[in-house]
Amino acid sequence: MISAYWLEILTMAGIMSIAALGLYAIKATGQLSAGHAAFMGLGGYASGVVTGKLGLPFFLSFVVAVALVLVVATAFAYMTSRLRFFYQAVGTLAFGETLVLVMYNVPYFGGASGLQPIPLQTTFTLVYVILGLSIYFFIRFEHSRLGQAFRCVWEDDTVAASMGIDVTKTRILSFTMGSAFAALAGVLYAHFLGIIEPKDLDFLRSLTLLIFVAFGGLETHWGALFGTYVLTLLPEVARFSVYDRYTIYGALIVVTMVFRPKGLLTRKPLGAPDGPIARVGMPLLRVLAAVLPVGRRAAKAKARAERP
Amino acid sequence: MVRSATDGADIVLRVTGLEVRYGVIPAVKGVSFAVPRGRLHVIVGANGAGKTTTLKAITGLIRASGGTVELGGRPIHRLPAHEIARAGIAMVPEGRRVFAKMSVYENLLMGSFAQRGDPRLKQRMEAVLERFPRLRERTSQLAGTLSGGEQQMLAIARGLMAEPKLLLLDEPSLGLAPMLLEEVFAIIKRINDDGVTVLMVEQNSQQGLQVANWAYVMELGQIVVQDEARRLLDSDEVRRAYLGG
Amino acid sequence: MLIFAQQVINGLMAGSAYSLLGLGFTLIFGILNVINIAHPEVFMVGAFLGWMLVTYANANLLVAIVGATIGASIVGVLIERIAIRPVRSALVLSPFISTAGVSIFLQQGAARVFSPEPQPYPPSMATVFHDVGGLQFSTMQVISLAVGAALMIGLKLFVDRTWLGRAIRATAMDRETASLMGVNVNTVVALTLVIASALAAVAGVLVSVAYNSTWAFMGITYGLKGMAVMVVGGVGSLEGAMAAGLILGVAEALTVGYISSSYRDGIAFIILTFILLLRPSGLFGQRERQR
Ligand SMILES: Nc1ncnc2c1ncn2[C@@H]1O[C@H](COP(=O)(O)OP(=O)(O)OP(=O)(O)O)[C@@H](O)[C@H]1O
Ligand SMILES: [Mg+2]
Numbered sequence: 001m002i003s004a005y006w007l008e009i010l011t012m013a014g015i016m017s018i019a020a021l022g023l024y025a026i027k028a029t030g031q032l033s034a035g036h037a038a039f040m041g042l043g044g045y046a047s048g049v050v051t052g053k054l055g056l057p058f059f060l061s062f063v064v065a066v067a068l069v070l071v072v073a074t075a076f077a078y079m080t081s082r083l084r085f086f087y088q089a090v091g092t093l094a095f096g097e098t099l100v101l102v103m104y105n106v107p108y109f110g111g112a113s114g115l116q117p118i119p120l121q122t123t124f125t126l127v128y129v130i131l132g133l134s135i136y137f138f139i140r141f142e143h144s145r146l147g148q149a150f151r152c153v154w155e156d157d158t159v160a161a162s163m164g165i166d167v168t169k170t171r172i173l174s175f176t177m178g179s180a181f182a183a184l185a186g187v188l189y190a191h192f193l194g195i196i197e198p199k200d201l202d203f204l205r206s207l208t209l210l211i212f213v214a215f216g217g218l219e220t221h222w223g224a225l226f227g228t229y230v231l232t233l234l235p236e237v238a239r240f241s242v243y244d245r246y247t248i249y250g251a252l253i254v255v256t257m258v259f260r261p262k263g264l265l266t267r268k269p270l271g272a273p274d275g276p277i278a279r280v281g282m283p284l285l286r287v288l289a290a291v292l293p294v295g296r297r298a299a300k301a302k303a304r305a306e307r308p
Numbered sequence: 309m310v311r312s313a314t315d316g317a318d319i320v321l322r323v324t325g326l327e328v329r330y331g332v333i334p335a336v337k338g339v340s341f342a343v344p345r346g347r348l349h350v351i352v353g354a355n356g357a358g359k360t361t362t363l364k365a366i367t368g369l370i371r372a373s374g375g376t377v378e379l380g381g382r383p384i385h386r387l388p389a390h391e392i393a394r395a396g397i398a399m400v401p402e403g404r405r406v407f408a409k410m411s412v413y414e415n416l417l418m419g420s421f422a423q424r425g426d427p428r429l430k431q432r433m434e435a436v437l438e439r440f441p442r443l444r445e446r447t448s449q450l451a452g453t454l455s456g457g458e459q460q461m462l463a464i465a466r467g468l469m470a471e472p473k474l475l476l477l478d479e480p481s482l483g484l485a486p487m488l489l490e491e492v493f494a495i496i497k498r499i500n501d502d503g504v505t506v507l508m509v510e511q512n513s514q515q516g517l518q519v520a521n522w523a524y525v526m527e528l529g530q531i532v533v534q535d536e537a538r539r540l541l542d543s544d545e546v547r548r549a550y551l552g553g
Numbered sequence: 554m555l556i557f558a559q560q561v562i563n564g565l566m567a568g569s570a571y572s573l574l575g576l577g578f579t580l581i582f583g584i585l586n587v588i589n590i591a592h593p594e595v596f597m598v599g600a601f602l603g604w605m606l607v608t609y610a611n612a613n614l615l616v617a618i619v620g621a622t623i624g625a626s627i628v629g630v631l632i633e634r635i636a637i638r639p640v641r642s643a644l645v646l647s648p649f650i651s652t653a654g655v656s657i658f659l660q661q662g663a664a665r666v667f668s669p670e671p672q673p674y675p676p677s678m679a680t681v682f683h684d685v686g687g688l689q690f691s692t693m694q695v696i697s698l699a700v701g702a703a704l705m706i707g708l709k710l711f712v713d714r715t716w717l718g719r720a721i722r723a724t725a726m727d728r729e730t731a732s733l734m735g736v737n738v739n740t741v742v743a744l745t746l747v748i749a750s751a752l753a754a755v756a757g758v759l760v761s762v763a764y765n766s767t768w769a770f771m772g773i774t775y776g777l778k779g780m781a782v783m784v785v786g787g788v789g790s791l792e793g794a795m796a797a798g799l800i801l802g803v804a805e806a807l808t809v810g811y812i813s814s815s816y817r818d819g820i821a822f823i824i825l826t827f828i829l830l831l832r833p834s835g836l837f838g839q840r841e842r843q844r
Contacts, residue, residue: 032646079830085645086588087833090784094825097777101819112815203777207590207653214650243665250658257651258639369729393735405730407723417716418723422735424716470735 007124013232014127015188017225020212021134022181024224027213028147029174030154032085035092036209038099039179041201043069043186045103045115048196052118053108058191066183073179077172093203103198114197115190122192130184138221150174215256217265226265318345320380320474320505321366321397327374328358328365335361337529338375343474343507348500350537352513353526359509360402362526363476367399368392380473394422396473402509403482404463408452412443415451415462419469432469439495440465457488464495468504475499477508481515493519517541555687560810561803566694566763568802569701573756574775575782575794576708577749583725583789584745587641587648591632591655592753593776599625599754600761600771601663608675614696614762621754628659629750630743656772663769671766678762693763700759704752705795712791721745725789774818781821785828787835797836800824 002010023036033039046068047061080091103109110116141147149170152160157167190196199205216227234252235245256264321343328336336358343349351359365372368389377385384392393399398419407415416436420429437444440461446454451462460480467475480496481489489512497519500506510516517523520537525546533546540546574596581589602624603617612620636655640647680691712718723731724741732738760775761767782801786793801824805817828835 027646032649083829083833086582086788087784087829089588089649090780090825091829093777094781094822094829097822098819098826101816101822104819105813105815204773210646211650211653214646218644218646241665243661243669246661247658247665250654250656250661253654254636254651254658257647257654258636261640261644261647367733369732388737389729389732390735390737393733399733401730401733405727407726407730409726410719410722414719418719418731418734421716421720421723466734 009233009236011122011124011127011192013229014124014131015122015185015192016209016212016232017228018127018131018134018188019182019185019209020216020224020228021138021221022178022185023209023213024138024178024218024221025150025181026175026178027218028150028154029171030157031171031175032089032210033092033175033178034089034203034206034210035094035096035099036178036182037203037205038092038096038201039069039073040182040186040189040209041103041196041198041205042072042099043183044190044196044200045109045186046183047187048115048118048190049109051121051191052115058119058121061191062184062187065187066180069179069183069186070176073176074172077175081168081172093206096201096203096206100198100201103201110197112198114195114200116195118190118194118196120191120194122188127188127192130188134181134184135221135225142221146170146173211253214263215253217263219262219267220265223263223265227263230264319343319378320345321507322378322381323362323366323375324378325375326362326365326372326377328361328370329373330361335529336365336372339526339529339531340375341524341531341534343505345505346500346503347521348497348506348508348519349522349524350508350510350513350516350520351524351526351531352510352516355511357526358529359526360478361529363399363478363507363509366392367397367476390422393470396470397476398467398470398472398474399476400463400467400478400480402478404456404459406451406454406459406462406466408450410451411448412451412454412462413447415466416443416447416469419466420471422470432471436465436468439468439498456483457485457492460484460488460492461495464492464499468499473505475504475506477506479509479511481510481512489515514541556810557807559688560806562688562690562694564803564806565799566690566697566802567805568799569698569705570756570760570775570798571778571782571801572705572795572798573701573752574779575786575798576705576791577753578779578783579786579789579791579794580721580745580749582783584721584742585633585637585641585648587637588652588780589632589637590649590652590776591636591659592629592652592749593772593779594656594659595625595629595632595750596753596757596760596775596779597663597769597772598628598659598757599750600757600767601667602754603758604672604674604761604767607678608672611677614678614758618700618755618758621758622751625754625757626747626750629746629753633742633746660769660772667767667769669769671768671771673765674762674767678765680763680765691763693759697759697763700755704755705791708748708752709791709795717741717744778821781825785824785835787837790835790837793835793837 019036019040023033026033043065046065050056050061050064051058076095080088083091104112149160149165152163152165153167153170161167212227212231213224215231216225217223235249238245238248240248319342323342324340326336326339327334339362351362353359361370364370366377368387372385376383379395379397382395384395387395407418410418416433420432423429442458443461443465446458451459454462464477464480477496480492484492493515496506496508508516508520517537517540523535523537523540524531525533525540533540574593577592578588581587581592599621602621606612606617606620632652632655636651637648640651680693682689682691712721720731720736720741721744723734724736724738728738761771778801782794782797786797801821804820804824808816808820
């Protein structure tokens with residue numbers, strides 16, 4: 001049997017996976033959210049108010065949290081729909097940090113010490129049932145018309161527009177859909193720990209989720225799942241001191257991005273021309289060539305030697 | 309009668325067996341030619357023939373997968389772009405590419421970046437502005453706010469600021485009204501008359517052929533015909549086959 | 554009135570650090586089109602280098618700043634070579650994540666080496682307060698503001714008036730064409746990182762001395778504010794970053810003075826939100842750049 005300790009870690013990994021799937025849904029149209037944790041936390045706070053403050057039943061907190069996040073995310077996505085790439089990242093970041101500020105300063109939400117107590121109602125089974133349903137949803141979604149529209153928008157929004165896809169609407173929809181999964185994860189999170197704090201909403205938490213998705217692989221929902229599990233379980237199995245552990249964690253992310261800029265799992269099979277095997281050599285050479293002046297000097301020497 | 313492009317003259321640029329690929333797709337397939345000192349050669353050909361790619365390979369913006377490029381006898385095809393520029397090739401790129409948020413004056417200075425510190429820069433600037441009076445009126449204007457024709461003049465002027473051994477021009481006529489077109493070609497002719505060796509790429513072959521000494525017709529990454537520019541212009545056969553009327 | 558003047562002075566001093574960080578972000582983004590999430594860690598590394606020089610080598614402030622600048626510049630250039638250049642041509646997100654990895658690596662590494670607690674300076678660096686007509690300010694505040702102002706004016710002159718400055722601007726506008734002019738783009742990129750890192754290192758030393766605290770995680774809040782400053786000022790605009798940093802510093806100080814210190818760290822994001830909604834190109838920016 002798994003120990004209580006591992007049960008807890010696996011439950012947390014499951015919750016984070018649901019949030020990461022949501023971030024994948026946003027990424028699926030080529031958008032970048034640096035405030036995903038804020039939507040997750042918003043769901044957490046909303047559900048915490050429903051159960052902890054008002055004493056209403058647990059299932060109702062899902063309804064309220066998801067509904068609230070749907071409204072807020074749609075409004076936010078609509079207002080910021082002209083921001084792209086980097087600006088969108090900064091916009092979501094600003095949203096998240098502003099929400100942190102609100103939670104810090106409104107006494108009703110518990111201020112710096114967080115909203116508590118929240119009844120401990122999240123179980124391992126509940127998390128994995130919801131995760132299972134979410135995965136099923138994404139598998140079906142992948143092949144649906146909307147899923148294909150998402151991919152078109154990611155690949156080339158001009159082409160997508162010419163095919164009759166409403167790009168702005170699709171992007172808003174993808175943002176809202178992703179945020180709804182964040183809200184689900186937030187409800188489970190708050191009722192798992194019994195508390196939700198302002199720092200659960202901040203940029204560092206959002207960045208962690210982005211790292212999960214980018215590390216695992218940006219192109220499929222499997223990548224998001226894979227990245228979340230690897231990066232949440234790895235620090236637990238690595239027998240180092242806590243700072244060594246996270247120093248290695250940081251280095252691992254850099255190395256992964258250099259060797260596999262699209263993350264570990266991609267649509268390409270292992271042996272493809274730009275599959276993992278073929279890709280190990282080139283980036284290594286690129287890094288070496290960038291760090292050491294050897295390559296350039298050799299090229300220069302060669303050119304000089306060829307001069308008459 | 310001259311029957312060869314080079315004719316024993318002093319060769320500035322010699323390209324031999326140049327090959328360029330984008331990924332696995334070949335864009336230039338073994339192109340060879342030479343430009344002697346003081347001449348104006350033109351490469352004409354349809355869209356996608358590989359003209360820009362050839363110039364990019366010469367200037368080091370793309371690495372050639374085969375062949376050699378020599379400037380005054382010195383192989384340059386392995387050098388990075390900035391060293392090729394310093395070796396004496398100035399390029400006026402397709403679509404002008406002036407530095408939009410810099411003034412005209414600063415754009416011209418950038419042209420002589422490789423010779424910064426040279427005390428003769430002032431005279432050179434004076435000479436270039438002499439040639440382009442329209443630019444002189446606008447030295448402090450931002451380049452991005454110039455008209456298309458003025459931007460083309462600026463791009464050419466910027467190239468001259470390097471006092472290059474070889475001036476490359478990629479489609480200087482692109483998007484210009486017929487009036488301006490003649491003016492630009494007249495300027496190019498005058499620059500060449502003053503002793504600057506020029507290699508130009510043109511789609512507007514009529515005008516291009518009128519000012520050039522020698523012409524290459526490129527098709528699908530290869531030079532298919534070459535001759536004196538005037539003769540190509542007169543040859544109905546060539547015009548019909550390669551130059552679209 | 555006195556309180557107001559006092560807060561403005563405090564604000565300008567803190568603000569010059571935001572400006573220096575925001576300038577670094579803007580310079581790097583301008584030339585690489587990448588947000589370097591690890592840039593605030595260069596600020597932190599600079600602060601620790603200065604702290605080590607003072608603590609272990611009894612260095613004075615000037616030596617500490619010079620040493621920190623050199624060390625941080627090397628770190629900045631290495632970050633570009635290792636974590637940005639190899640992934641720059643991939644997806645927009647890839648360099649964002651790889652520099653985030655560097656950031657975690659440096660934070661945790663510093664926590665490992667120097668302990669996760671803030672490190673105080675030896676008493677020799679204690680700040681001396683002056684009182685002029687009721688206004689309180691410390692020597693460090695004066696030095697910070699003076700150094701910050703000198704660096705900003707120097708940077709502006711360098712970028713506007715010199716050959717290398719022009720090469721940096723040309724490379725930011727059009728890399729390929731710049732190389733056709735004979736500009737060695739790799740050298741320009743390295744130079745830009747050296748400048749950005751040097752500014753961050755100076756800010757790091759000044760901030761850590763002024764608040765008598767050098768901390769492995771000091772880059773986080775400053776970094777977020779630096780990013781906000783870049784956008785509020787207009788991405789790519791040096792004057793914008795300078796002004797936005799000072800405005801932010803003063804806005805924070807006034808918030809602390811008149812509202813509550815618990816809102817202090819959020820002001821940046823409230824300003825940022827308004828700017829993004831009303832004028833995404835920033836206070837001084839031209840047009841939104843897309844890629
Ligand atoms: N960056 C690139 N990647 C892939 N293929 C390219 C690239 N640039 C050019 N090509 C291809 O190489 C071929 C030659 O292009 P090139 O730009 O040299 O043509 P060109 O003769 O200059 O045409 P034009 O007169 O339209 O400017 C074309 O088929 C083009 O599609
Ligand atoms: Mg072309």
